Amino acid sequence: MKEVQKSKNFGYAELEKEYGIKRNTAYSLVAQNRIPHIRLGNRFVLFERDAIEAHFAAHRVAIPNPMDKLSTSDLLQVFLRFCVFR
Numbered sequence: 001m002k003e004v005q006k007s008k009n010f011g012y013a014e015l016e017k018e019y020g021i022k023r024n025t026a027y028s029l030v031a032q033n034r035i036p037h038i039r040l041g042n043r044f045v046l047f048e049r050d051a052i053e054a055h056f057a058a059h060r061v062a063i064p065n066p067m068d069k070l071s072t073s074d075l076l077q078v079f080l081r082f083c084v085f086r
Contacts, residue, residue, distance in 0.1 A: 009049070019056075
């Protein structure tokens with residue numbers, strides 16, 4: 001089977017399809033210069049795959065695990081409340 005190679009540059013439709021960024025959101029991010037892009041003329045905008053992925057990696061936010069803040073006795077209470085008595 002032939003492997004489909006992804007292009008280096010793409011437009012708004014591919015940004016929405018591959019990264020889940022809605023088109024109107026992408027328009028706003030471009031207008032505010034909050035996402036890397038290449039503007040060719042007044043209306044034509046391209047995105048570089050490597051730049052977009054590097055941008056997302058640099059702006060990744062770690063999601064805290066609420067279980068890290070619980071003490072051993074708190075964890076035991078949670079276990080007893082939700083697992084044992086149901």
